[in-house]
Amino acid sequence: MTLPGNDVKYGTCRTDKVSFMSDTPRRRGADRTEAIMRTTLELGQEIGYARLSIEAVAARAGAGKHTIYRRWPSKGALLLDSLLSLNETSLDYPDTGDVAADLRVQIHAAVDLLAAPPFGPLFQALIGEAQYEPQVAAALNERFIVPQADKTVARLKAARDQGQLSPRFDLELAMAILSGPLYFQLLITQQPLTHEYVDRILDALFAGMAPRPQ
Amino acid sequence: MTLPGNDVKYGTCRTDKVSFMSDTPRRRGADRTEAIMRTTLELGQEIGYARLSIEAVAARAGAGKHTIYRRWPSKGALLLDSLLSLNETSLDYPDTGDVAADLRVQIHAAVDLLAAPPFGPLFQALIGEAQYEPQVAAALNERFIVPQADKTVARLKAARDQGQLSPRFDLELAMAILSGPLYFQLLITQQPLTHEYVDRILDALFAGMAPRPQ
Amino acid sequence: MTLPGNDVKYGTCRTDKVSFMSDTPRRRGADRTEAIMRTTLELGQEIGYARLSIEAVAARAGAGKHTIYRRWPSKGALLLDSLLSLNETSLDYPDTGDVAADLRVQIHAAVDLLAAPPFGPLFQALIGEAQYEPQVAAALNERFIVPQADKTVARLKAARDQGQLSPRFDLELAMAILSGPLYFQLLITQQPLTHEYVDRILDALFAGMAPRPQ
């Protein structure tokens, strides 16, 4: 992926080639790439991403700094790739026929992964970085948010077709309405994001704020 | 206000004293405090908060670094105070009797202030800082989020008593549900936050996702 | 002294002030200056000036790199000052009335100081640096070569007035003719510079190459 407005590629490291067979002897470049990302996550969990430095990652990984800068233009980009390399077995929606239950299951899984240690603090920090670095924000959207949104919309569309959602529900807003309150809890109030809290949010969103006739 | 877990006070600068009379000659301390915060905002708008340094603020403000460190423990704290010093004429809810309209008006105002230049990028950056600095997160909550939430809940409670809201609506969730989608747009997708978008969100939240009997 | 063509002063460190009384408490700046120069000489003798780095001097001296760069613009300048700080009790000519003997004594002393460990290798390296850095070359001349030349010329002039030198001897060439062969041995052939060698050179220079009538 090429980041918009920037020739530097990351996301897929420039020097990596996809290895189609697991027994393919991996090239030097790919080895270093993996080692660096693994070290980034380790060190990040130990000392926090605020104190994480490219210098320290290089030292711990036994890599030269240039080897890191050759691949990623910034600490944020490195963090992004390192985190997303974990998430490649992505968060998929089940379809049991009960959309409310399916959403609940999927969101619980997402919350368990992204809002709890060991990766919660990392993910939080990544969104923090995105506020400064437009490249990171763009890449985060393209590679994580948009795919999730697409899956969510697809599942909701199926539900609407089955009459489980209001036909007037604005599907474009789905991601913001479903995820927004959770990100609010994660980023703004920074209170724990429990399953119970998720359930209450879902109930409220399904019911709506307006009074309903009995 | 004392930040939790830290003896250093900010929010109300330690050296400031409230001046009860406008003609009271302001003390040296308050002058410097104001000049520094003003410079912080100026410089932040010019070069962005990522590149903002206390060193540069001191130089531009004609202040010694010590004078800044005497007041604020970190760049984040300085940014927080600088921003909130603008907001003291706070965002209040009207009460026209029509809760949907009142929310709309108030949220439009908030969005105009916090999601658009010149202060949108600053506010975004402040939330970014909050992901790293727990003190900033706590102060942001105490001094901005909680007061807003309280006002929102108060207005909604009145509406519920008048039958304009579902009696079962979970008021504790109000802030997250109303604000979450907007912060999502501001922080995650980083798309423009228009009045039209706010209206669509509000409509969807009032209606709810579940199908309604005609 | 200001180096020609450069605003940066070294030789006399910018931040130093001469302390007129030995019991004057020395300022912070002068302390660091001395410590850094001392460390430079130590480390230079240990590992050689080729391998000497500003980084290593800073680390060993317990100083920040900036503290060094604030004073000296380059490794060569630092080396120059460090070396010349040793030489301030300079090489002076005796005047016993016998100019040949006086030259011999003074040159033996100079050779012992500058062509033998511990300072010979340092002095050699300094001249090496001077080939690359015009500032170092200029400062070396102004602060070391020219003063020595002046003393030499003064001593020779006295000798000429007493009839101990050929009245036609070109005094302007004195330094080059007396020192040149020694620097040649030091820098080019890099053979040991013994007292015996110095004596042979002096004898030859006094006698001249041309045949003499009996």
Add this chain to the structure above:
Amino acid sequence: MTLPGNDVKYGTCRTDKVSFMSDTPRRRGADRTEAIMRTTLELGQEIGYARLSIEAVAARAGAGKHTIYRRWPSKGALLLDSLLSLNETSLDYPDTGDVAADLRVQIHAAVDLLAAPPFGPLFQALIGEAQYEPQVAAALNERFIVPQADKTVARLKAARDQGQLSPRFDLELAMAILSGPLYFQLLITQQPLTHEYVDRILDALFAGMAPRPQ
């Protein structure tokens, strides 16, 4: 020639073979060797030898770094060979019967070549390198200084046999006494080395410093 204390040969590049016939098609190795040395001189004249890097030579010459390292162990060695490759049509003494005139002519030629652009600065830098790298110093002596000294001594010996030099003149010192003052001017005072200056030095050396009977 093998450098003392080092198995790596330079001087005669390991991969070069003397081509005995001018129409022999030269091998690939020799082409690269020449191209690299030519580039070294070009680049050295453009940016100065201090800033010259093997990396840059390789890039400019369209050569791999390995190809350079295969031939020369250091930047100094490369510089030495590059410079001496120019000088193979060496500086030889005429013998007109007048030794003073012959020395004058030969030294003028040497000074024109080695103390003036384009090769003066390079030669100066080479001597600078020799202060750090003993190998370079040794090779410079063996391949340039010693041969020149031998020629000089031979010419002077002939002159002495003809009674043009003092029979007591110490021939072993000849090179140091004749060249030393010139190197002093080149390396230490870094003043221009004119023919007129050379002549004055020669006159003084022939005459000697001691007074002469009429």
Add this chain to the structure above:
DNA sequence: TATTAAACGAGACGGTACGTCGCGTCTTGGT
């Protein structure tokens, strides 16, 4: 009114990390 303690600007200081450069070695792929 004179004294004095605090706040202040200025900036030196020991550090840490930055992003860049060049070293000398090693790997890859092309000719």
Add this chain to the structure above:
DNA sequence: ACCAAGACGCGACGTACCGTCTCGTTTAATA
């Protein structure tokens, strides 16, 4: 088999800020 190209670990470069710490100099409150 040699080459160009360049990745790699390494180490130093020179810069920027960090947060702490003297410095003298105002400044305004007290004596």
